[in-house]
Amino acid sequence: MQPNELVSLLKKHNLKNTKVRREILAVFSHAERPIDAIYLTENIKVNKSSIYRELKVLLDKGIILEIEFGDGKKRYEFSSLKHHHHLICTNCKSVEDVTLNQDLWLEEKSIEEKTSFKIERHNLEFFGLCANCK
């Protein structure tokens, strides 16, 4: 995302255009994987509590999504990314994005018909060994 796109993203969500917000969004737009708060503190010179506060704002506005891989860490990525899933290496903890040839929309439809539950989204992560670790 270009700097002017980050600014218009903030504008679109009625968020004040602050330096720390622009920096956080810039880190997200360059990240090829979901990132955690620690990664942000390593890449932006601002205190931890500001990072957590800003993540909450971005989550509330739906700009980012929170993902958990069961290791107790919360990771985040842009919600506007094309729908995808993750491959998580249980050895080196690397994370790769992956898309399914056929995603789960048909499954969702049939679940909704069976249960009358209204599905808004799903999370599906795959755990195993990456090419380097297997």
Ligand SMILES: [Zn+2]
């Ligand atoms: Zn690995």
Ligand SMILES: [Zn+2]
């Ligand atoms: Zn899916």
